[in-house]
Amino acid sequence: MAMTLTQQPTAELEASLKAIASERRLQILEWLKDPKAHFPPQEHGDPDEHGACNQFIVDKLGVSQPAGSRHLKVLVDADLIIATPIKGWTYYRRNEEAIHALTSRLSNDL
Amino acid sequence: MAMTLTQQPTAELEASLKAIASERRLQILEWLKDPKAHFPPQEHGDPDEHGACNQFIVDKLGVSQPAGSRHLKVLVDADLIIATPIKGWTYYRRNEEAIHALTSRLSNDL
DNA sequence: TGTCTAAATAACAGGTTAGTTATATGGCTA
DNA sequence: TAGCCATATAACTAACCTGTTATTTAGACA
Numbered sequence: 436m437a438m439t440l441t442q443q444p445t446a447e448l449e450a451s452l453k454a455i456a457s458e459r460r461l462q463i464l465e466w467l468k469d470p471k472a473h474f475p476p477q478e479h480g481d482p483d484e485h486g487a488c489n490q491f492i493v494d495k496l497g498v499s500q501p502a503g504s505r506h507l508k509v510l511v512d513a514d515l516i517i518a519t520p521i522k523g524w525t526y527y528r529r530n531e532e533a534i535h536a537l538t539s540r541l542s543n544d545l
Numbered sequence: 546m547a548m549t550l551t552q553q554p555t556a557e558l559e560a561s562l563k564a565i566a567s568e569r570r571l572q573i574l575e576w577l578k579d580p581k582a583h584f585p586p587q588e589h590g591d592p593d594e595h596g597a598c599n600q601f602i603v604d605k606l607g608v609s610q611p612a613g614s615r616h617l618k619v620l621v622d623a624d625l626i627i628a629t630p631i632k633g634w635t636y637y638r639r640n641e642e643a644i645h646a647l648t649s650r651l652s653n654d655l
Numbered sequence: 656t657g658t659c660t661a662a663a664t665a666a667c668a669g670g671t672t673a674g675t676t677a678t679a680t681g682g683c684t685a
Numbered sequence: 686t687a688g689c690c691a692t693a694t695a696a697c698t699a700a701c702c703t704g705t706t707a708t709t710t711a712g713a714c715a
Contacts, residue, residue, distance in 0.1 A: 449568045455655065456562035458555050459703095464655065489662065502704055504662060523661055523712055538652040545565065545574065545648050569673090599692065612674055614692060633683055633691055 442540070451537050454513035459496060459506050466495065467516065467529045477524075485519045486528030552650070561647050564623035569606060569616050576605065577626065577639045587634075595629045596638030 455461060466473040470482035474491040493503030507527055510516040514533045519526045565571060576583040580592035584601040603613030617637055620626040624643045629636045 445568050445571055449566055449571065452562055452566035456559055456566045457703095458559050461555055461559065461655075493662095498703090499705060500662075501664080501706085504664095505703080508663085520662090520712085523714095525662065534655055538648070538655050542648040542652055545571075545644055563672095567673095603692095608673090609675060610692075611676085611694080614694095615673080618693090630682085630692095633681090633689095635692070 448537075448540065451513050451515070454509050454515060455537075457506070457509075459498075460510055462496070463492060463506060463510065463527075464515065464529060464534075466492070467527065470528075477526075479521045479524060484528075485521065485526035486516070488524045488526050490524070492527065558647075558650065561623050561625070564619050564625060565647075567616070567619075569608075570620055572606070573602060573616060573620065573637075574625065574639060574644075576602070577637065580638075587636075589631050589634060594638075595631065595636035596626070598634045598636050600634070602637065 455464070467486055470487040474482070474487040474495070476482075477488055477491070489504060489507065490500075492507065493500050496503045496506065498506075507516070507518070511518050511527075515530055515537070516527045517530050519528070565574070577596055580597040584592065584597045584605070586592075587598055587601070599614060599617065600610075602617065603610050606613050606616070608616075617626070617628070621628050621637075625640055625647070626637045627640050629638070
């Protein structure tokens with residue numbers, strides 16, 4: 436096989452873990468598994484393709500707009516969700532590859 | 546089958562994640578995979594059975610004694626390592642069951 | 656071009672984390 | 686039982702996190 440998976444350094448693992456070590460952000464990731472089930476219908480941006488929009492997520496979190504946006508930014512910075520701006524709104528979806536890479540590494544290395 | 550794994554609440558998952566979201570504590574868990582390979586020989590407490598003693602871990606971390614002990618306490622409180630006091634020393638080993646339960650849950654739920 | 660609005664940034668407060676040094680605790684051991 | 690030594694606790698500081706309100710930015714569109 437000779438799979439040469441160059442492993443990210445421990446510092447990046449720590450960053451990913453800090454990103455998910457938050458009830459709010461775990462909740463966001465959970466909601467984004469099925470945006471149509473958890474958020475109202477939206478005009479632009481197919482929920483299945485692009486995810487849910489910033490406002491819906493912020494509202495559902497029940498925090499202020501800047502607080503919600505910052506939680507989303509933490510997840511984006513950790514590469515666990517992907518942002519897509521469309522016509523003035525920003526949609527967020529899970530980065531399933533990165534999430535799987537993280538859980539795999541934890542299963543193997545922790 | 547009917548496996549009724551009563552799932553711990555999200556708050557506890559957050560606590561476990563916070564416990565491992567630290568380079569220092571990830572390092573400790575890594576060392577404890579093979580105490581004999583990472584720490585000097587110790588008089589009491591079989592490394593394979595009880596793990597490595599507080600002092601060795603603190604020394605290897607390179608922080609003060611209270612700082613090191615507190616990192617260990619965080620991992621103990623999260624049930625990820627197990628403390629065994631023997632003749633005045635305290636030995637720490639990995640709680641493989643709990644660690645596996647955590648990585649399993651993350652693989653399934655994240 | 657000018658306005659509207661979603662999202663980002665700034666500035667601040669309160670709580671938590673991680674480090675320090677100093678001190679207390681408590682079980683061995685002589 | 687007296688002292689010692691490993692560990693825990695206390696007290697403090699600096700940095701970080703999460704929330705707030707106010708303001709800025711920038712794309713859409715009329």
